[in-house]
Amino acid sequence: MQQHIQRSKAPILSKNQIDQLGSRLRTEDYSEDDLRTLDHFRRAYVALYEDTVNTIRQTLHLAPTGRPAKSTSAIRDKLCRSSMRLSQMQDIAGCRIVVEDHRLQDEVVTQLQALFPASTVVDRRKTPSHGYRAVHVIVWHQHQAVEIQIRTELQQAWAEYAEKLADTVDPALKYGGGPQGPRDILKALSKVGGFVEQIELEGAGQHQQFAAALAEVASRLADLHKE
Known part of the structure; x- marks a missing residue:
């Protein structure tokens, strides 16, 4: 065209x-x-x-x-x-x-x-x-x-959350900087999003990885709350 x-x-x-x-x-x-x-x-x-x-x-x-x-x-x-x-x-x-x-x-x-x-x-x-x-x-x-x-929609939700976290915690989070705790949470959430999309493409077979990623996110959220 x-x-x-x-x-x-x-x-x-x-x-x-x-x-x-x-x-x-x-x-x-x-x-x-x-x-x-x-x-x-x-x-x-x-x-x-x-x-x-x-x-x-x-x-x-x-x-x-x-x-x-x-x-x-x-x-x-x-x-x-x-x-x-x-x-x-x-x-x-x-x-x-x-x-x-x-x-x-x-x-x-x-x-x-x-x-x-x-x-x-x-x-x-x-x-x-x-x-x-x-x-x-x-x-x-x-x-x-x-x-x-x-x-x-999952990627957009992650990007919006990252933007809000950068606004409230540290602008450097948008570029890989800032406190380690929030950086770990963003990476874990991104990993979960990737698993969800992979499950959508391939169906069952990755639920254990998905559950482990969710547990990782829950753990990092708890750590950030303490911090």
């Missing part, structure tokens, strides 16, 4: 200029001009985001939610806590699709790949990122990208 994305404009900066801007923003030597340039750069993603979301809604009849562009402060924070170049950042614009289960998740990923041939897939179900599990389809248009997160 031919992509409907036509309105998005190429960045006014070259790839090298974008990365130089990102390098300056990692330090304390960035200027107000750098922030204005970053703001202009991130706003250039809005048209691509809108076209991507509208294409999904009209063709697949799904209802993605999200944001046209990361804030300048969020972009700078990500640059400071990672080694990626600004031109490599794939989630400046992003949306999310939540589906019922693992099977539907696979179906939607396949549909998105057919809808956006110039896309790449990042599967974080078998190798979670600090407990975070989902599938990301990255839609590319020239030097711009829109990240589509496809989550099951």
Whole structure:
């Protein structure tokens, strides 16, 4: 299928200029001009985001939610806590699709790949990122990208809980930091979610593992309550 994305404009900066801007923003030597340039750069993603979301809604009849562009402060924070170049950042614009289960998740990923041939897939179900599990389809248009997160209801529940825990305990929990107790709980809950989805796919046969994972979560919740 031919992509409907036509309105998005190429960045006014070259790839090298974008990365130089990102390098300056990692330090304390960035200027107000750098922030204005970053703001202009991130706003250039809005048209691509809108076209991507509208294409999904009209063709697949799904209802993605999200944001046209990361804030300048969020972009700078990500640059400071990672080694990626600004031109490599794939989630400046992003949306999310939540589906019922693992099977539907696979179906939607396949549909998105057919809808956006110039896309790449990042599967974080078998190798979670600090407990975070989902599938990301990255839609590319020239030097711009829109990240589509496809989550099951279980994965979405975990992400919402992790966000609340980060807000109330330590923001570093979102990136694998923070106190050990809450980190262990998030990983255990993620493990339980994985078992549930595997049982959905394969049926019976993993109930003992599932019961053990639930016991692990209950134990860590009790420890956190004491702390």
